[in-house]
Amino acid sequence: MKILVLHGPNLGLLGRREPGIYGFAGLDEINRSLAETAAELGVEIVIEQSNHEGELLDLIAAAGDEFAAIVINPAAFTHTSVALRDALAAAGLPAVEVHLSNIHAREKFRRRSLIAPVVSGQISGFGPQSYLLGLRAAADLARRSGIGD
Amino acid sequence: MKILVLHGPNLGLLGRREPGIYGFAGLDEINRSLAETAAELGVEIVIEQSNHEGELLDLIAAAGDEFAAIVINPAAFTHTSVALRDALAAAGLPAVEVHLSNIHAREKFRRRSLIAPVVSGQISGFGPQSYLLGLRAAADLARRSGIGD
């Protein structure tokens, strides 16, 4: 079973970007933790990061043929990208939305997720742990739906 | 007379994507119908699809020198892209906005088009037929404005 993990815009800056909000862990460190959890869960993961909305759309459009589920941190696109919402709705795969920070405790415009209504669920506020819980949820969802068996 | 037909984000998934909303026709099928109608109307068409807002902006910026009108299905960008609106307003060409689904009968955020106020008109809800009516309208507008003669 393969799961696609997508990091949205500006996440390449993790560790350097506003550590009071996003913590000191860099993206590499999160990716290593993801790999460990994937191994523990017995799933294969592919990880991508992009600052380009169009690239994320392309990756999701192509995901259906290869992956059993998607874990996505849409970052800033969470609040602005109807295109990402449409792509995920069209993908036909279980998807989990994750956030490092607690988006419900920040600026008002960050409390609305355009993505949440079309994914299975949302995990927000646990730092890098949000990704690990999200991977766990995605593997569980994929197993129940029988995708990727 | 040449008319540019632009398909916005996720439209490459047509036929596979939520057929209850968007129908079973794929993009190729729509493009073939467009070609037939173009032939009937005696106009030449160029068709592009992109998931990248920037590419659509580039195409529109370059359109003025080559095309007499634009038919565009902005898809998700309809509701979020001020940049697309500005590009169309700057293009100096008659433009027609088309939608497969009836966007006025869907989620509230889909009812607002940032694009509509800067194009000539909008056609929404007729499936692939929306494109064909849009092409007809664009040809008519171009003829009246004398562009591309």
Place this chain on the structure above:
Amino acid sequence: MKILVLHGPNLGLLGRREPGIYGFAGLDEINRSLAETAAELGVEIVIEQSNHEGELLDLIAAAGDEFAAIVINPAAFTHTSVALRDALAAAGLPAVEVHLSNIHAREKFRRRSLIAPVVSGQISGFGPQSYLLGLRAAADLARRSGIGD
């Protein structure tokens, strides 16, 4: 196959009324163009205009027995008449909403159509051409639904 074409309030003033917005074509001229397009499409049309919301409701209530589709320019009632919406929803016929001007580029209150969510689709902004495209769409919808065969 018979199609009912309904002109809403104040459309009798066309040609005289704010030509900057609605153009110089009078209602008679639009009706003649409609007749020509109907002939081209091989459909029969009946055209009515009324300033009375109640008369439009009566016409729609009676349409089901005689017509295969409706083309309606609800004009000012577009934005205020729940009764017209309910009548069209109850009619059980494919219906197409048309507007001469681009209602999405005008006063804010004109951007909301109470009618659009219950009809098949909306065409707005092409002047008299909106009616002709609307008739074309209505004929297409009626043929697909098999009404009036």
Place this chain on the structure above:
Amino acid sequence: MKILVLHGPNLGLLGRREPGIYGFAGLDEINRSLAETAAELGVEIVIEQSNHEGELLDLIAAAGDEFAAIVINPAAFTHTSVALRDALAAAGLPAVEVHLSNIHAREKFRRRSLIAPVVSGQISGFGPQSYLLGLRAAADLARRSGIGD
């Protein structure tokens, strides 16, 4: 004691119109039930239906001289007609607003009644039974106010 029962726009279509919402009972059937309940309550009723707001206004304006109370299903006018509100406020008679469907469980615009603040009370959601409960309430109000004795 005479009570005026008013059916608003499109109610002539009952039984044919969206039976999932309004049920299968036609207006004649509701009127027969009303007659039976009137007989049980010992009141006389006059029943009118109109698609024309102006006709309803005329009927209400004339009601004060003849009737002791009004039962009205304003249908679509519930949400749009300040004129109907003003007419009822001016009538000087107890009035009961009834609805077949539960308007509070439908589209947002149907949840606001312009009529409710000027009538005695509102009954909504019980199908034809709403009328019968409304007639019962109207008879009770008329008796208490001593109108029509």
Place this chain on the structure above:
Amino acid sequence: MKILVLHGPNLGLLGRREPGIYGFAGLDEINRSLAETAAELGVEIVIEQSNHEGELLDLIAAAGDEFAAIVINPAAFTHTSVALRDALAAAGLPAVEVHLSNIHAREKFRRRSLIAPVVSGQISGFGPQSYLLGLRAAADLARRSGIGD
């Protein structure tokens, strides 16, 4: 010079209707005062009242050929009728909107006039005197515009 005076819905009830708000003067009494003021101003007036929006639209549509100005109390239609607004905008005549009560001191929905933005001005709150001031304003406007000379 002829001026058309239009009384909107429910104004036939004046004197009987909520006298705390609208005063004890009946419509006949207001019409007599209007006739006196018209005589003083040297203008001819025609007065109409209707509960039917469609009739008011018909009267306004026909006014351009006969009248130099319109004085209108749109009553409840003030707040709901886009059709009346469009008719007045199309009429091409100076128009004055009058109200017996001070609409700015009443329920919130009465504070918005759909009519005011398309007429010359609005007079509100002076009881029957509102009509007389309105007639004076209309005569003045007509004289300045040279209509009806």
Place this chain on the structure above:
Amino acid sequence: MKILVLHGPNLGLLGRREPGIYGFAGLDEINRSLAETAAELGVEIVIEQSNHEGELLDLIAAAGDEFAAIVINPAAFTHTSVALRDALAAAGLPAVEVHLSNIHAREKFRRRSLIAPVVSGQISGFGPQSYLLGLRAAADLARRSGIGD
């Protein structure tokens, strides 16, 4: 057939509480009228009043095993209790919402009922008669649904 009648918070104060709004009838008097109407309708009723939202939730959770329908005056909880809404939605019984006063004619926050969208219907504004009509409606609904036979 047994019907549960629930009085929400502060209703124990009836007769003493703001009689201009709620009338002079005390809760005992209303309960006696309910008993008479129940006898007339041939149904058994159990009546409870509580100021504690949690107690109302407990009563509704347990109602499914014993009752065929619920009549509830949620009083202040109408406008604030999502928990009560969820309990009624989960109860799987026909339910009728009643109000002594006309909530649509009072403060703006009283016009929104969180309860109404999940019950069969709402009766508001008839004083103690609201309960009697509500009991009648509940008995009718229970009979039609066959619950409690």
Place this chain on the structure above:
Amino acid sequence: MKILVLHGPNLGLLGRREPGIYGFAGLDEINRSLAETAAELGVEIVIEQSNHEGELLDLIAAAGDEFAAIVINPAAFTHTSVALRDALAAAGLPAVEVHLSNIHAREKFRRRSLIAPVVSGQISGFGPQSYLLGLRAAADLARRSGIGD
């Protein structure tokens, strides 16, 4: 009978200020017309202009002992000054609000008058004629109320 006429902020610039909106008449010219109309009506007028809200408050606070009515063009303070509203409400005199331009046809923030709910009525849109109609209305109100006799 003495009537106080108050000109609010920036009205000293009349004739020079945005003549497309406010016309070419200067304040002196308006004051001369006011004097003529006052003479015709047999009333005495005192005219003041101030750019200082506090001065207008002082003038109104002192008006009750000397004047029978107030005609005020609050200009920009119309939309922002609760203090002016409170002063007029406390003055205990009939007051008439006048505007040169049609404030209901301008920017959205100009459509709300904080003053209108506490005065007798509002006259808006007739240029200098607004003042003359306002003086006429004020004299009429003062006579009816018997103030200043």
Place this chain on the structure above:
Amino acid sequence: MKILVLHGPNLGLLGRREPGIYGFAGLDEINRSLAETAAELGVEIVIEQSNHEGELLDLIAAAGDEFAAIVINPAAFTHTSVALRDALAAAGLPAVEVHLSNIHAREKFRRRSLIAPVVSGQISGFGPQSYLLGLRAAADLARRSGIGD
């Protein structure tokens, strides 16, 4: 290390209540899964359910002395209880908010959580798995904060 698990109102009905939204698992089944995960994580859990807001407040007020973290499904109180928010903010313990259903994909009023801004994070949409992920997150948070060591 002890963790308090709180089930909010109506959760005692799980399995019976709207299974299309909440699934078929009863509360006992969820509690058993929680016990298994607790064992796996090496933490002790105490589980409470209450329909009474006041009881939940009492439990949280007392939690600080005994527990290292809280997992709470506030259910309906999520959207209405400022008191619960204040109690959790005052508790001085890491807390995790969980929801069975995806609250961001339901009615608009369910999308706002009063609780989320004062807890560490929120997990929503994974059915009973939401609780298990929440317990995992809570244990992780408690370990990092050193509470309960």
Place this chain on the structure above:
Amino acid sequence: MKILVLHGPNLGLLGRREPGIYGFAGLDEINRSLAETAAELGVEIVIEQSNHEGELLDLIAAAGDEFAAIVINPAAFTHTSVALRDALAAAGLPAVEVHLSNIHAREKFRRRSLIAPVVSGQISGFGPQSYLLGLRAAADLARRSGIGD
């Protein structure tokens, strides 16, 4: 003269709860200050605290027979409890609303008090002193109204 002092939800945590907002004084300390001020004013006080809205309602419902005034800190219920508002409105006693923190300087949802419109006045922002000022105000109000003499 007896005055009832009510502490709302979570106030038992004072001194421990967010001292940056609520200060370091515990509830016992506030109660002792209240007792001292009561002695100074020559009034008797009874103090209650509850986390249960229903208990506060019960206490207020019973207060009319024993107390001359109420001082209440509704805490979180200030912003959510229509039931508390209704209970206070029904109590027929002068009531004073007090808050330790300046609620007008905190989160937006804390700025709206459902309670304030039905009590005599509100005192907010002075820490424990708010209670002492509130007691003083309540004693003054009770003396003026002659209740409890």
Place this chain on the structure above:
Amino acid sequence: MKILVLHGPNLGLLGRREPGIYGFAGLDEINRSLAETAAELGVEIVIEQSNHEGELLDLIAAAGDEFAAIVINPAAFTHTSVALRDALAAAGLPAVEVHLSNIHAREKFRRRSLIAPVVSGQISGFGPQSYLLGLRAAADLARRSGIGD
């Protein structure tokens, strides 16, 4: 210790101005009560009233050198004057906002205080007693902050 007491606009009219809202006490009477309470508290007071926002700003700007606290009834400026808010925020003195009437029970626009977020606290609704409680609170705040010792 010296305390500055500021009366905002129109308060010179007290006793004459809408006594149903503001009571029959004139400003002199309130000032005498303030003097008595000041004597009781052992503080010196200086009292100013102005209808001019600019004068109030000047007084507050100069207050820091002479006074230990400010008691201010901003009256109408409460709701409109950002300048007053900025002046108080800049003053660096404890300040108490007082209102004669219960502003939370009046028109909607009076419920928002621009001043409250920058002062220590607000007292509203107790008539002249609001000033006396405010003076007491100000003296207490000044003593605690050590200003003016």
Place this chain on the structure above:
Amino acid sequence: MKILVLHGPNLGLLGRREPGIYGFAGLDEINRSLAETAAELGVEIVIEQSNHEGELLDLIAAAGDEFAAIVINPAAFTHTSVALRDALAAAGLPAVEVHLSNIHAREKFRRRSLIAPVVSGQISGFGPQSYLLGLRAAADLARRSGIGD
């Protein structure tokens, strides 16, 4: 060429007022920098500060005869003074709005400028440098418009 520099309310407090927001430079220091930049640009400047809106209006009304441009920091009046907006719109001079702090990063009510739509442009957030850039912009605008040559 002469340029008028206007400092709005409370700016006399600069250096003492909330230095975290406005910096430590006093108004004298800013005025000296302005004089230096004026000398560099070869323009003459006149600087005024007032806490009185009316004085600012008077200064602007008189500016047209003497000055070629205006630089204004409207401070608190930015958000509340329609009168200032009207004065600037009437002045017929290029005007530049400046702010020391970044008003777009502060309280929501500070983000709306009533002034900005009627001036040439706005400079915000650069401390005293905002004034110097503003003077530069004003000199440039005056030169291009040819005023004051």
Place this chain on the structure above:
Amino acid sequence: MKILVLHGPNLGLLGRREPGIYGFAGLDEINRSLAETAAELGVEIVIEQSNHEGELLDLIAAAGDEFAAIVINPAAFTHTSVALRDALAAAGLPAVEVHLSNIHAREKFRRRSLIAPVVSGQISGFGPQSYLLGLRAAADLARRSGIGD
């Protein structure tokens, strides 16, 4: 010291695009002026333009290592791109937002800048001069912060 100047979407069309709003200067011309001002200020500049949001994000992410400040005209992205906001917030560099047109005087949606709250300041409305003032401000900010020394 090096400063990065970023031109957002559609700015490549300058001079051709809506010159009534944006002026006749092309991007090359603006860039030459920037080079001249940079020379005058003794700073080095690098200028980039992109229609692709992702490219702008990449440029900003890489800027921290090379540049001392950023001048950005985010054009259409001003109003829609949370990603751009996040990138600038993460960049750790002084940034200045510039606009050719006065965005506060245009469509409502252009008045809100998502960018402004995270940059040092905003300059809007001075045509190409906005860039030059912005460069001046950026150089000043960089010098004060000591970046790039």
